[in-house]
Structures are given as C-alpha cells and as structure tokens.
Amino acid sequence: MNTYPLRPTFAQIDLGILKGNVVAIRSLVKPAKVLVMLKANAYGHGVEGVAPYIEPFVDQIGVAILDEGIALRKLGISKPILVAGGTLPALVRYYLQYDLTLTVSSYEILEVAEQVASAAGKKIKIHIKIDTGMERSGIRWYESHPFLEKSLECQNLDIEGIYTHFANSETLEDGLVDKKPAFSYASQQLSRFEEALAFYRQTGVPTPRLRHTANSAAILNLPESYYDMVRPGVMFYGVYPDDEVKRPIRIEPAMTWRSSLVYSKRTLAGNPVSYGSLWAPKQDTNIGTIPCGYADGYFRRMSGQPYILVNGKPYPQVGRICMDQCMVDLGQDNAGLGSEVILLGKHPTTGQRITAENLAQWAGTNPYEVMTNVSARVPRVFVNEEADKRL
Numbered sequence: 118m119n120t121y122p123l124r125p126t127f128a129q130i131d132l133g134i135l136k137g138n139v140v141a142i143r144s145l146v147k148p149a150k151v152l153v154m155l156k157a158n159a160y161g162h163g164v165e166g167v168a169p170y171i172e173p174f175v176d177q178i179g180v181a182i183l184d185e186g187i188a189l190r191k192l193g194i195s196k197p198i199l200v201a202g203g204t205l206p207a208l209v210r211y212y213l214q215y216d217l218t219l220t221v222s223s224y225e226i227l228e229v230a231e232q233v234a235s236a237a238g239k240k241i242k243i244h245i246k247i248d249t250g251m252e253r254s255g256i257r258w259y260e261s262h263p264f265l266e267k268s269l270e271c272q273n274l275d276i277e278g279i280y281t282h283f284a285n286s287e288t289l290e291d292g293l294v295d296k297k298p299a300f301s302y303a304s305q306q307l308s309r310f311e312e313a314l315a316f317y318r319q320t321g322v323p324t325p326r327l328r329h330t331a332n333s334a335a336i337l338n339l340p341e342s343y344y345d346m347v348r349p350g351v352m353f354y355g356v357y358p359d360d361e362v363k364r365p366i367r368i369e370p371a372m373t374w375r376s377s378l379v380y381s382k383r384t385l386a387g388n389p390v391s392y393g394s395l396w397a398p399k400q401d402t403n404i405g406t407i408p409c410g411y412a413d414g415y416f417r418r419m420s421g422q423p424y425i426l427v428n429g430k431p432y433p434q435v436g437r438i439c440m441d442q443c444m445v446d447l448g449q450d451n452a453g454l455g456s457e458v459i460l461l462g463k464h465p466t467t468g469q470r471i472t473a474e475n476l477a478q479w480a481g482t483n484p485y486e487v488m489t490n491v492s493a494r495v496p497r498v499f500v501n502e503e504a505d506k507r508l
C-alpha cells in the first residue's frame with residue numbers, strides 16, 4: 118500500500134478517515150442504507166484505492182457515468198452500483214453485462230431497457246428518477262403517475278429504486294441568511310417527491326424498495342429526506358457541502374496534498390518572481406520552489422492568494438502559479454531542499470491546516486471542484502493511519 122512515487126508531489130488519502138466518515142454518517146441516518154458516491158475518481162481521491170477499501174462498509178456505490186461503473190466492476194467491486202447520469206439507448210446493454218443499476222428518466226430508455234432485458238432473458242435493475250425541481254433529468258413530478266403506471270408493465274425490469282436530487286438542500290430550513298430565500302426549496306422538492314410516491318398509495322402497488330433523495334447537504338439539514346437510503350458525496354470525503362449546513366456529526370478531510378521544496382534561493386528586493394512579473398519582494402527574502410502547478414490542478418487563477426505549509430508553518434504563495442511549479446515566500450526563514458510542503462490538508466504536528474474551502478475561496482469555486490481537479494499527474498498514495506497505529 119505505501120509505495121511512494123518518485124515525484125515528491127502526491128495526494129495522500131487516509132482510508133481510516135474515510136471509514137470513520139462512513140461510520141459517522143451511518144449512525145446519523147440509521148436505519149437508512151448508505152450509498153457512497155465514488156464518481157469523478159472518488160471526488161479526486163483515487164477510486165482504485167478508495168472503492169475496494171470502503172466496499173465492506175457501505176450498502177451501495179454511486180457513480181455518474183457508465184464507464185465509471187464498468188471500471189468499478191473491473192476492480193472487483195461486487196456491491197450494487199447505481200449509475201446516476203443519463204445514458205444512450207445503445208449503451209443500455211452494458212448495464213446488463215456489468216450488472217449496473219440503470220437510472221431511468223424517460224419513456225425511451227424505459228422501453229429500450231425492457232427490450233434489451235427481454236431479449237437477453239435477464240432482468241435489468243433500474244431506479245426511476247423523478248425531477249422535483251432541478252430541470253436536469255428525470256420525469257417531472259407532475260407527470261410521474263402515467264410513467265410509473267407504464268413502468269409496472271415492464272416484466273423484465275427489477276424496479277429496485279425511485280429517487281430525486283436536490284437543487285439546493287444546503288439552504289437551511291430556518292435559513293434567515295439574507296441572500297437566501299427563507300423558505301426551503303428542498304422541502305418543496307420533498308413534497309413533490311411525495312406527490313410522485315402517492316401513485317403507489319393510490320394504486321396499492323408496493324413502492325420500490327429503495328426510495329432515496331439525500332445528498333450530503335440534505336443528510337446534514339433535512340432528516341426527513343433519508344427514506345430508505347442516502348447518497349453522501351462530498352461529506353464522505355470529510356468536507357462540508359456549504360458553510361451554512363448544520364454539523365450534527367464530525368467528519369474529517371481524507372486528502373492531504375503534499376510536496377517538497379525542490380529549490381530555494383535568496384531573492385533581492387525588487388526582483389520580480391515568476392511569469393508576468395506580477396510580484397516582487399519589498400525586501401530581500403527567501404523564495405522556495407514547489408514542483409506543483411496548474412497542470413496538477415493547483416489553479417492558476419489562485420496566483421498570489423494561497424498560503425502553503427512549509428515544515429508545518431504557513432507562508433504566502435507568490436507570483437504566477439506556473440504549469441508545473443509555484444513559488445512560496447519564506448521570508449527570513451530557511452527551508453532547504455526536501456522541506457515538507459502541504460498544499461491542502463492538516464500538518465500532523467503543528468496542527469496548521471489548509472482546507473478545500475480555503476482553496477475554493479482562492480480559486481473562486483467550490484470544494485468539489487478543488488478536489489475533482491487534482492489531476493491525474495498527481496499520484497494518489499493510500500494510507501491507513503488507524504490500522505498503522507494498531508500495528
């Protein structure tokens with residue numbers, strides 16, 4: 118497990134922390150089941166390490182696209198895998214081939230799935246997606262009853278689930294934050310979901326076994342959204358979806374983005390650092406070079422804003438962030454070649470921390486984009502501090 122790359126820049130993923138986050142989520146939502154979202158390379162954490170480790174602690178796994186589901190099967194994952202995004206008719210056969218759960222959001226895909234399953238003599242597992250106010254994909258709640266009626270005719274589909282997705286569940290129920298509406302759009306979406314589910318009550322047909330709606334924000338803010346299963350994404354990785362969510366459980370970030378100084382020099386006052394000559398020191402200073410840049414996902418648009426931990430102490434990043442490198446102003450401190458750098462995460466002894474929220478603010482984005490943007494050139498190193506401590 119601990120094969121460190123040659124490159125000193127890597128993302129260290131603490132598997133024990135991920136497990137702790139799942140355990141905390143589970144205790145909050147029980148008896149609801151937990152589907153963890155491993156889309157987008159496990160939110161940048163490296164699905165090849167995260168998926169096999171976490172599989173025993175979850176009920177289901179969610180991904181966005183077919184290819185991600187197939188990749189998980191090829192990794193040996195055997196738990197149910199829900200592909201949440203839309204698909205094309207020609208791709209439906211792969212859901213059968215790889216035993217993936219198909220999200221059905223249209224009559225067209227419903228019919229194709231029934232045909233493909235019937236031709237193969239096997240059932241395709243599906244979850245029906247209800248659009249309750251996102252206008253992305255899904256059968257709109259006010260048109261759902263005829264669709265659900267139609268779904269009952271499909272003899273070759275195993276309708277395991279029915280679900281919806283929130284557009285802004287981070288808005289607190291009692292949210293009086295000035296820029297946000299005081300009513301909760303998520304609550305409105307929930308009642309629309311109930312309107313769709315009323316079909317089953319009215320017809321006496323049992324509801325699909327898994328009704329689910331809750332992403333991370335809803336898990337934190339809206340207990341009435343849990344139903345039979347929840348779908349945590351960002352909070353599984355230890356990051357809150359928004360500043361405004363409630364925090365009923367403790368979660369910890371699992372990713373530490375590390376590097377080392379590969380160069381360090383004295384720069385004299387007035388000599389500009391990096392492309393564009395945007396910044397020069399007012400007095401002579403020590404400038405360190407870090408082998409990590411925007412091609413690694415360290416956003417160029419952050420230039421001049423971040424703090425970076427060198428030997429556990431924060432220093433300002435200065436000058437343009439380059440494709441492969443960036444510079445840090447060490448002031449009068451000395452830090453030589455090989456000095457320990459943390460771009461994201463907590464220093465184990467000084468406790469200094471740079472969060473995904475910090476990077477998001479510097480980059481003008483959200484923590485999701487920060488994490489999913491750590492590029493393929495950055496090796497993922499999986500550690501398990503919890504297990505290591507027990508040895």
Ligand SMILES: *Cc1c(COP(=O)(O)O)cnc(C)c1O
Nearest residue numbers: 154201282332333348349350351
């Ligand atoms: C990504 C995703 C989630 C997880 O969202 P978070 O905000 O990261 O918790 C849940 N459900 C669906 C359908 C998703 O695509």
